[in-house]
Amino acid sequence: FKEDMKGMVEFRNVSFKYPGAEEYVLQNINFKILPGQTVGIIGRTGSGKSTLVNLIMRFYDATEGQVLVNGVDVKKVNLEDLRSKIGYVPQKSWLFSGTIKSNLKIGNDNATDEDLRQAAEIAQALEFIEEKPQKFDTEISQGGTNVSGGQKQRLSIARALVKNPDIYIFDESFSALDFRTELKLRRTLKEKLKDKTVIIVSQRIATLLHADQIIVLEDGKIVGIGRHEEL
Ligand code: ATP
Ligand code: MG
Secondary structure: OOOOHHHHHOEEEEEEEOOOOOOEEEEEEEEEEEEEEEEEEEOOOOOOHHHHHHHHHOOOOOOOEEEEEEOEHHHHHHHHHHHOOOOEEOOOOOOOOOOHHHHHOOOOOOOOOOHHHHHHHHHHOOHHHHOOHHHOOOOOHHHHOOHHHHHHHHHHHHHHHHHHHOEEEEEEEOOOOOOHHHHHHHHHHHHHOOOOOEOOOOOOOHHHHHOOOEEEEOOOOEHHHHHHHOO
């Protein structure tokens, strides 16, 4: 990775179809995210938002074109290296059975208790964790049934923060939160992640108002790109 390109994400003429599928899910995608920018990706259900961000982590390879992270084609980077630079909060957040603490430390085994506390606070998760008798040592039951959907989302966000990567990807990560909690969380994230590259996938424009760029997807194509005022 080149140091001055740390946090850069670029798509060059990317088209993609799922292995074995006939139809392209993404077509001729071109954009460049500069280090430290916050970028929104918006579009209807099925427009290709999750597929697009999945190509950044190289869960799949682009069928055509290039995906670059930190200035380097993701196909030329060691997978583990690539993923260590990215804090990905998936659309369906997952927890494994184990304590809250062990769940938060997945991406960063060296995190201290204070790191966990801070991440949980930013993610608006500290309050509900502290209300539990065992706090950070609370056991998550199989399938995470003893935490609500919104709590799961916030733990998933906290986990990405504990990892402290160059690039954050939030795929509908605020969808299970009530309006006030989301607002609080986004404000804190904006402040705490101001030097990081942040990609936020959302169907709600309100979530993306402060983005440096918004990419509008429709049927796998970019139909608009710019700041909120420009779209
Ligand atoms: P949503 O807002 O509902 O999350 P999205 O914009 O994230 O939608 P994608 O999940 O990227 O959309 O899906 C884009 C298209 O790709 C859809 O037509 C979907 O059916 C298809 N698709 C998604 N995942 C797969 C897969 N693993 N295999 C085959 N097709 C897929
Ligand atoms: Mg999606």
